[in-house]
Amino acid sequence: xxxxxQHPSWVICKSGTSVKIECRSLDFQxxxxxxxxxxxxxxxxxxATSNEGSKATYEQGxxxxxxxxxxxxxxxxxxxxxxxxxxxxxxxxCSAIKTGERFEQxxxxxxxxxxx
Amino acid sequence: EDQVTxxxxxxxxxxxxxxxxxCSYTVSGLRGLFWYRQDPGKGPxxxxxxxxxxxxxEKERLKATLTKKESFLHITAPKPEDSATYLCAVPGxxxxxxxxxxxTLQVKP
Numbered sequence: 499x500x501x502x503x504q505h506p507s508w509v510i511c512k513s514g515t516s517v518k519i520e521c522r523s524l525d526f527q528x529x530x531x532x533x534x535x536x537x538x539x540x541x542x543x544x545x546a547t548s549n550e551g552s553k554a555t556y557e558q559g560x561x562x563x564x565x566x567x568x569x570x571x572x573x574x575x576x577x578x579x580x581x582x583x584x585x586x587x588x589x590x591x592c593s594a595i596k597t598g599e600r601f602e603q604x605x606x607x608x609x610x611x612x613x614x
Numbered sequence: 615e616d617q618v619t620x621x622x623x624x625x626x627x628x629x630x631x632x633x634x635x636x637c638s639y640t641v642s643g644l645r646g647l648f649w650y651r652q653d654p655g656k657g658p659x660x661x662x663x664x665x666x667x668x669x670x671x672e673k674e675r676l677k678a679t680l681t682k683k684e685s686f687l688h689i690t691a692p693k694p695e696d697s698a699t700y701l702c703a704v705p706g707x708x709x710x711x712x713x714x715x716x717x718t719l720q721v722k723p
Contacts, residue, residue, distance in 0.1 A: 500660070532710075541701065541713045542658070591657045601646050601705040605657035 499525050502594050504606035511582055511613055519577045519609045521592030527572040528594035532603065533565070536589045548575045572597065582613040616641045616706040620714035627692055627721050635687040635717045637702035645705040647685050649678050652699045652716070661687075661700075692721045 501524040511517045521531060529550050534542040546556045546567050554567035564586075566578040575594075579586055589610050593603040617640045627633055639647065646665050650658035662671045664680040671678050675696065677688045687700055699718045703711040 502657075504657075541715050544710055547710070589655070593657075601709060601711070602648065602660070602663055603711060604660055605650070608655070608657040610655070 500594075500596065500604040501525050502592065502604050502606040504590075504592055504609050506609060507607060508610040509612070511611070513583055513613055514581055516578055516580045517582060517611060519579075519590055519592075519611075521575045521577070521594070521606050523573045523594045523596075523604075526594075527597040528575075529572060529597045530595045531569055531575040532593045533567060533575075533577050534591045534593065536591060536608075542591060545577075579611065582611070584613045587611055587613045616704070616712050618702060618704055618712050618714040620700075620702060620717050622717060623715065624718045625720070627689075627719065629693055629721055629723050630691045632688070632690045632692070634689070635700055635719070637685040637687070637714055638683060639685070639702075639704050640683075641704050641706065641712070643707075645709075647680055648703045648711070649685070649687055650701040650703065652701055658701055689719070692719070694721045694723050697721045 503522045505520045531548045533545045536542050545560045546554045548554045548567050548569040550569045556562045569575040589608050591608045593605045619638045621636045649661040652658045662678040667682045669680050675690050679686045697720050699716045701716045703713045706712045
């Protein structure tokens with residue numbers, strides 16, 4: 499199998515606070531994980547690529563100081579949205595590639611963030 | 615430029631009415647083509663990987679095929695539970711997945 503989990507599945511936070519989202523590969527090791535954002539009725543937008551033990555690579559236009567990514571182990575990556583604002587409200591999805599494979603990504607169930 | 619285009623954007627079928635979804639791609643050196651299913655409010659669920667022209671894969675009522683320029687996802691005798699958005703994606707030169715915009719399938723009983 500190739501199961502990826504995310505926690506929490508949904509979160510509501512107040513403007514100005516920070517929120518952390520966890521992404522775990524449950525039955526495989528993942529050297530590389532990805533974080534996506536998805537707006538209603540749109541396709542996935544890649545935010546950053548996370549490699550275990552190194553700094554994340556952010557896509558153009560994504561604020562690295564606002565979206566902090568940590569990939570501390572082969573099974574866990576975290577995304578912290580700092581000083582959240584209502585415009586950060588979105589559906590955040592992570593994915594993982596099995597260590598040793600190159601391109602096949604397995605996705606988590608997503609986290610719905612609402613900033614009030 | 616690497617590109618993935620899916621058609622149609624939306625598809626409505628009656629239960630049992632077979633059809634096909636199209637995914638056209640332009641990429642320098644195919645490193646695989648992936649099909650995913652996404653239900654509302656959930657992450658994409660992996661369906662198939664195709665690597666070379668002529669390859670076919672099947673899962674229940676779904677069959678994916680691949681040519682040098684496009685892939686088809688054939689749905690045979692669909693059921694309402696097949697209703698979802700179907701995404702195809704290819705790895706670009708940097709290895710990042712390039713997604714199509716998806717086809718939203720609705721199967722009516």
